[in-house]
Amino acid sequence: MFNKNTVAAGVAAFASVALAAGCAVADGNKADDVDITAMSAEELAEHLIFETNSWRDQEMQEGGTWRDRMTQDEIQKACSFDSTRNDLDGETAGRVVALAREQYEAPEGDIELGDWRRGAELADSGFGYRIGHNNDDHGTREQGGNCYNCHVMDSSVSVQGTIGPNLENYGAQRGDSQEIRQYVHQVISNPHQYFPCTQMPRFQGLLTEEQISHIMAYLLDPESPVNNR
Amino acid sequence: MAVGVAGTAAQADEWQDPNDVLQMLLEAQPDSKYLHQSEMNIMMMPDNPALWLLDDGERLFHEERGPNNASLESCDFGKGEGVLEGAYVELPRYFDDVGKVMDFEQRLVHCMKEIQGFTSDDSAVSQRHGSGSDIMRLTTYIAHQSSGYAWNPPLDHPEEQAMRDAGEKLFFRRGGAMDFNCAACHGDSGKQIRASVLPEMRNSQEWTKAVSWPAHRAGQDNVRSQNHRIRGCVWQMRHAGILPDTPVNTALISYWNDAARGEPAILPDLKR
Numbered sequence: 001m002f003n004k005n006t007v008a009a010g011v012a013a014f015a016s017v018a019l020a021a022g023c024a025v026a027d028g029n030k031a032d033d034v035d036i037t038a039m040s041a042e043e044l045a046e047h048l049i050f051e052t053n054s055w056r057d058q059e060m061q062e063g064g065t066w067r068d069r070m071t072q073d074e075i076q077k078a079c080s081f082d083s084t085r086n087d088l089d090g091e092t093a094g095r096v097v098a099l100a101r102e103q104y105e106a107p108e109g110d111i112e113l114g115d116w117r118r119g120a121e122l123a124d125s126g127f128g129y130r131i132g133h134n135n136d137d138h139g140t141r142e143q144g145g146n147c148y149n150c151h152v153m154d155s156s157v158s159v160q161g162t163i164g165p166n167l168e169n170y171g172a173q174r175g176d177s178q179e180i181r182q183y184v185h186q187v188i189s190n191p192h193q194y195f196p197c198t199q200m201p202r203f204q205g206l207l208t209e210e211q212i213s214h215i216m217a218y219l220l221d222p223e224s225p226v227n228n229r
Numbered sequence: 230m231a232v233g234v235a236g237t238a239a240q241a242d243e244w245q246d247p248n249d250v251l252q253m254l255l256e257a258q259p260d261s262k263y264l265h266q267s268e269m270n271i272m273m274m275p276d277n278p279a280l281w282l283l284d285d286g287e288r289l290f291h292e293e294r295g296p297n298n299a300s301l302e303s304c305d306f307g308k309g310e311g312v313l314e315g316a317y318v319e320l321p322r323y324f325d326d327v328g329k330v331m332d333f334e335q336r337l338v339h340c341m342k343e344i345q346g347f348t349s350d351d352s353a354v355s356q357r358h359g360s361g362s363d364i365m366r367l368t369t370y371i372a373h374q375s376s377g378y379a380w381n382p383p384l385d386h387p388e389e390q391a392m393r394d395a396g397e398k399l400f401f402r403r404g405g406a407m408d409f410n411c412a413a414c415h416g417d418s419g420k421q422i423r424a425s426v427l428p429e430m431r432n433s434q435e436w437t438k439a440v441s442w443p444a445h446r447a448g449q450d451n452v453r454s455q456n457h458r459i460r461g462c463v464w465q466m467r468h469a470g471i472l473p474d475t476p477v478n479t480a481l482i483s484y485w486n487d488a489a490r491g492e493p494a495i496l497p498d499l500k501r
């Protein structure tokens with residue numbers, strides 16, 4: 001996955017914890033002997049995540065371990081501020097947009113839409129990447145887009161969430177040009193390019209390009225129920 | 230955002246029926262979509278199925294059990310051996326005997342092991358979830374003794390403050406396969422994931438209901454704990470699988486309960 005690089009970030013996090021923990025790391029029983037009051041809140045949070053055996057030892061669907069999944073990349077780090085009390089500052093916003101553009105991989109040539117019916121199924125499916133007491137098995141069922149969790153897309157079906165904007169008539173209002181397709185592909189793949197520190201996941205790497213093309217069809221195809229509300 | 234209605238906190242140092250606490254919160258925030266989302270659950274509250282666990286929990290607490298044939302009456306939840314009234318809302322806290330901050334379930338399991346002699350393999354402590362488990366029966370009985378008391382987890386000890394502050398960082402830490410943090414769902418008011426109206430962490434009267442576990446979850450037909458809620462949130466967020474009795478779990482609960490500070494707890498609650 002593109003956003004789960006960061007061996008470097010992980011090493012940096014451990015280094016800062018080791019500094020804060022001082023000599024306690026040396027005797028091998030880190031969790032019990034570390035003076036947690038000597039760390040900053042951020043250092044302690046990282047210490048708790050990485051050094052206290054708080055996670056199940058499992059393989060992640062995207063490969064790697066819990067340690068890989070819980071290691072933050074640069075965008076995740078930049079967006080971990082208290083959003084209930086602070087607005088995103090301009091410098092961070094610019095940096096996140098730049099990082100997102102760097103990560104994004106544009107498709108070659110013209111973008112074709114897939115099948116809106118398959119897109120509707122994917123938009124409704126919350127399956128995929130869940131781990132822990134009950135793992136999502138991508139070998140038996142394909143991962144979904146989780147779109148309905150947060151967006152109303154076709155209010156005639158199911159109950160849909162309101163964390164993200166309402167997307168009814170999305171294509172009907174915008175048309176279906178290559179420019180619009182490029183924009184929608186960018187937003188689904190890595191929305192931080194336009195909405196830095198958005199709550200929306202980056203789907204490039206979570207979904208296949210084919211799955212993204214189906215969801216784009218659900219949003220943009222004139223025949224899709226999204227555009228006939 | 231209306232936070233802390235005059236009179237609520239003033240009554241919060243004495244036991245109150247969980248339904249009375251809920252009614253008080255509903256009246257204080259008539260426009261809260263979260264608090265008012267399920268008319269059926271509000272109607273059912275006097276007959277909350279979680280109340281059925283109280284007698285079993287009381288019996289389990291006083292019964293001499295385990296390899297040591299001992300009751301839990303000598304367990305100290307922070308207010309002295311066997312003192313349960315008001316104890317649940319003052320957790321997590323630092324315990325001298327173990328030299329660290331423990332959350333409620335961690336402390337209960339600690340007592341069942343140290344006093345009664347159960348081991349991690351015994352179903353009495355290994356089975357954490359479901360109305361039929363010893364842990365949930367004991368949890369419901371013990372928590373009920375704090376119903377109506379205001380959340381008041383102590384922050385006097387430096388480790389209590391450190392765990393609460395780390396919990397705050399964890400709450401806002403973006404991570405996992407889908408970049409979520411807790412605030413993605415609990416940072417705004419009146420938002421929905423599918424049909425579920427979400428509690429806003431900065432609205433302390435929504436938040437006291439949100440963290441008031443144990444609660445009967447109607448959709449699962451089982452009484453659930455704070456730990457079970459965290460496990461579910463972490464699972465949905467696509468973070469790694471979290472383990473109970475661990476410092477990450479305790480730090481999150483420290484922050485949760487602190488964010489509800491001053492508001493009365495609904496113990497046990499009934500949720501969708």
